[in-house]
Amino acid sequence: SQDALQKLTEILNLSGAAACRDACHPAKHRNTTAVLGCLAEKLAGPASIGLLSPGILEYLLHSLNFQSHPTVMLFALIALEKFAQTSENKMTVSESCISDQLSLLEKWTDNPDYLKRQVGFCAQWSLDNLFLKEGRPFTYEKVDLTNIRAMLNSNDVSEYLKISPHGLEARCDASSFESVRCTFCVDSGVWYYEVTVITSGVMQIGWATKDSKFLNHEGYGIGDDEYSCAYDGCRQLIWYNARSKPHSHPCWKEGDTIGFLLDLQEKQMIFYLNGNQLPAEKQVFSSAVSGFFAAASFMSYQQCEFNFGAKPFKYPPAMKFSTFNDYAFLTAEEKIILPRHRRLALLKQVSIRENCCTLCCDEVADTELRPCGH
Template sequence: MGTNCCKSSKENPDEICEPDSANPQHSGESAALVERLVREFLSVIRTLVDHDPPIFFMELIHIADKNYVLVVQSLCRAIPLEELVGPLVISQILYECPSPSKEDLIGFINLLETPSFKDDAYERNLCVALACVADRMAGPYAVSLLTETTLNFLVERLDHRKKHDTQVVLFALIALEKFAQTSENRVTIEKFLNAEYDSNNHPLRALETWADEEDPIRRQVGFCAQWVLDNIFLLPDRDYSYTRVTLKGINAILNGQDMTECMKVSPNGLEARADACSFESVRSTFEVSEGCWYYEVELVTDGIMQIGWATRNSKYSNHDGYGIGDDQYSIAYDGCRQLIWYCGHSIPINHKPWKPNDILGCLLDIDNKECLFSLNGVPQPSLVGSVFFDSTKNAGFFAAASFMTYQQCRFNFGSREFVYRPTDRKFKCFNECGSLNEESARIIPNHMKLRRGSLGVTNACSICVDSEASTRLEPCGHSGFCDKCANVLENCPLCRAEISQRKTTKEVQTREAETSDETA
């Protein structure tokens, strides 16, 4: 069960001390109080298992209602860089706080202009706070927050040559993604990046090369950079990642058609991440109903994730905090809070919290009605539950997982050698028995999914999304537009080149065929 404090009530405790910005001493005392409350919340985030927030969380919300900027500044000061669940704490608090006023946003921007912060932790936390506010306030308020100061602050931290801490780079990137959810901001960011960098020197291009690195923070940066280049900040001379990835030898992946709306899946379908303040879930493409099966998960982050098994009968609700293990049709391991989840109840497990690069083993012996998890090869107590009786009547099991904010991991269904292969029983893996058709093997960008699903048009115009994309622009050669939309364009929307001709796809194909015949 995800730590979603948004379901709580907002009753204001009478005993809370009111911040008084007119009184410097009182203001200083309030800042100290807020920082203490933040540290208290940080100390219990790994143990919260229900939707009832602790009293000091509600105190923070009450103070934010009176002095939003004080709470933001205290969050930035109180959470150290080495506390990797710190960004989750910031997002939980700011998403529950009352909406900031225009004056609050001005005060927020002033924090960016303060010359005193040179601390990596403060900068990371400030980027996280910007991402939260931009996500929550999408629309005019997000536009007003994306000032020249804000934009310079974030983009400057994407330049890997300037040696910013990797966590600062990561959350500056996520903040830009959240700002770009507002279309006006997206145009502003793209213009700024195009003015500062040519396509070959685009900062995101350098960052996406980190996607395959072993360092967990750099890997997150690479994953996020690749995702935004595929989904948000499109470059005219860059092919989509799914067209460049090889799936040779991969027969089972995460199902891009069977996940909640804010889940992100890598182009090869074996890595997943969530950056929304919700509990995002995904299932695999392969289903099993008998026998013994095993897969492994390599942790990229160490926060709240529930990883295990679910049937197609399992239901999850991302915005209510319900995921894998929260109903009678699924079961999950949560190494952050040291719990196993089944039917919405948790079972404590005796080991230290998991950490990046740990390996979670997931074994399901359906014939013997046994589920066994292991962490770095150390087995946890086996479980026998009614999940086997409730689930396999009408459906088999899928590998499945749910993620809280800023969490990421890699799945191994057998296309790579297992690190901690079970030795006490025979088992099978998804990859040796599964298969992928053309549709399930492609993790395509979200905007392409929307186009394909529009009115049954499989090759929809990228502008109107209603008619078939049948026209190519010359001389740049970009396509993806219907005849009607192409005729009202003066410049290519992808590369801004002036349009001299508009040709139908059929005309282009005919001309290419004629040229090929002449050459032959």
């Protein structure tokens, strides 16, 4: 209720000065910013507007300063993203000149410190999608994609996953289980790709066909149906058909390299952690024998980077294999990952004939539902 939010605001008593207190205990500020982000996501609309008091806004903005711990900066930025889901809040945050600070933080996108790298990723995404800075070109307009022939597919992804402009890094900050497939499909031969773990939480990464469904709000992702199989290094599990079994690898950590080998001749998948392989997995081939894509699902606050062969692998298998980047092809237009507001603007330009089916918006309508008349 509005009264409960008002009481919470009074109890927290947040301000710019509060962001500077207890700087040696970043966990307190991280937890505070995380709670604010969760509330903003769940209460989008008038309640979110009421929650973003001047004191809370000042607290979150001060938490983005370089004096703050990177984990506090990260969750403060995510909280501001959540508040910006409501247009009035978005305008309020944008007017605070947040884009100036984000322009400094986006320089961390390739930082060897994986926590700072997350801050850089989110700062760049926010500048491209939410808090636009006048005179700053969008990242997709300046990124060099010359040598990239396979990437994560921005047209084959669940709704809240963030994909980098070069199409090789993904992150989830939603409370749902977000999934994506890559742009290249394989039907025969032996294939390999690698993933660098940026965060060590729950992700299910592996292989999936087009028949594998993304049910993000129900918590179903890669490895949760008969058409996909996934490696989970956080919970030390292999997932297939929504059932899991333990594997012998230790828990993955930031900076680890996970290898994914698909052998369609022998009908087996092999997973590697920093070059150490597990026994082959074969159960998925009882339902699918071709049409496989690299694919992944992400829980909240998780991020990783994919290598489909555009750069040397860290732990290439001993056997002969092919890479997506050697065989795939994308036009310059297909490589572009547009910011969401640009994508929405293009959708608004699409004209739909008056006699079109109201479900597919493609074919001419030839059926009427009764009694509603649709």
